[in-house]
Amino acid sequence: MNVAVCVKQIPDPAVPGSLSSDHTLDRSGKLILDESDSYGVEMALQLVDAAGGGEVTLISMAPNDEVSGLRTALAMGAAKAILVSDPALAGSDALSTAKVLAKSIERAGDIDLVLAATESSDGYTGTVPAQVGELLGWPALTFSRHVEIADGKVKVQRQTEAGYDEVEASLPAIVSVTAGVVEPRYPSFKGIMAAKNKPVDKVTAADLGLDASQVGWAGARQEIVNVEQAPARQAGEKFEDDGTGAEKIVAFLEQLKVV
């Protein structure tokens, strides 16, 4: 069984991010594997392992031929990667991204299942997996907290507010997984050394047959018109304790229905 995993390489969340003048996130520095994607990579490795054959292919779209995050996932055990890097893709919205990923999955060929995170840790649109499914004409199962392959079908437990739904679909399909679906492994030293020699297929939008007018700023149907700071947290109300402090705390907690 061959599994493709959509992985995003994002600016290190530990470093304060900055915005470019066009309101997009500055991605010029070193990018790392989005932690939410490490669950998909681990899930893919386990599914391929359980199937007894096949390989894991990574699909990523990133500026400046960035491969740092891909190397991490390759070190975990993925076999190869397709990296789409093209200045024409700057400004791509979620749908343009989905077009690029869908074309890349077609390029990978012979893919039985695509895994993706529920949403990226820097964009949070959460719409790309369903869009990729639609573009490919494949079923899209989202918010999966458990994934298994049986009888040529993919069966997932789809997280809901109350619990989970059991959903299944025929293959090929795309599945988005939640954090915690599996515990991602740490890459071993042998994996790190091997990752350097694993193939990364670097392609442009044109290589995928995408016209420049369909992607990037030109193809974007979303426009970021302004960015504002999130409102600062309001200062709490201060009481001087005149002997009735405990009662005030209890009244406050009652109001919150905590007690």
Add this chain to the structure above:
Amino acid sequence: MRFAFTDDQIAFRDAVRELLEKECTPAHVREAWTNATGRIPGLWEKLTDMGVVGMLAPEARGGLELTMVDLVLILEETGRCAAPEPIVETAAFGVPLLERADRTVATARTLVPWADTADVIVTEAGRFERDAVELVARPSVDGARRLFEVRGTPAPVDGDAIAAAFDRAVVGTAAQQCGLAQRMLDMTVEYTKERRQFGVPIGSFQAVKHHLANARIALEFARPLVYRAAATLDPVHASMAKYKADEAALMTARAALQCHGAIGYTTEYDLHLYMKRSWALARSMGDGRLHRSRVGAAIL
């Protein structure tokens, strides 16, 4: 000749750092102070799976046939998070000595840390199998680093091999001291940026800055000696490294304590976990006196 670490060596270090930041947090180390073994359950297996423990073992024995230069940055990381594991004792000392990576080794010149959880114990007297010795627990300043007196009849071990293993452990311990110094310095820099007095962060006071600068200088002078000793494995280089790394760690511990003020003295605050490890390691694998005399004998 290139006097810098390779991309692989940096990548190994980063991988270990990421693992330890998740699996060896201050909360984990704190718990090890009071649990049954002083170690962090499951951490050894994760380090083994990653390839850390067997780095220096021959490939045929499941190792990676790497060198002390590859290992030194990783041991620095284990120091940075005060990993309560016999990693210097096993990866640097025991694995090349026994030429196998599947046995946990405990070793020391006097009281042996984590001897109760090891498979093999090696002292200057020789080699002991764990199940053939009597262990007597002794108090340690570092609650996670359990110390034992070892009683039993040792099997002889080649003296030259022990000496070489000791020097590797000296370098490894020095690397851990650098990591500890870095951690304590980082904690203190963060703290002095947040703690305010007279309306400003205390880190803006020159007297506080001087402490931190002195610690940084000591660390920056120690590190190259540690890296050189890892490359040459010369006993005198190892002694220089250990002496200066101990000095850096002890000086940083003192500066950190001073700059933290009263909170630094409390066991509820994390600083003591790193400070006490640095005190313990300064007396482990040869103290300052031993290493000064080894350097002295070589140059006089």
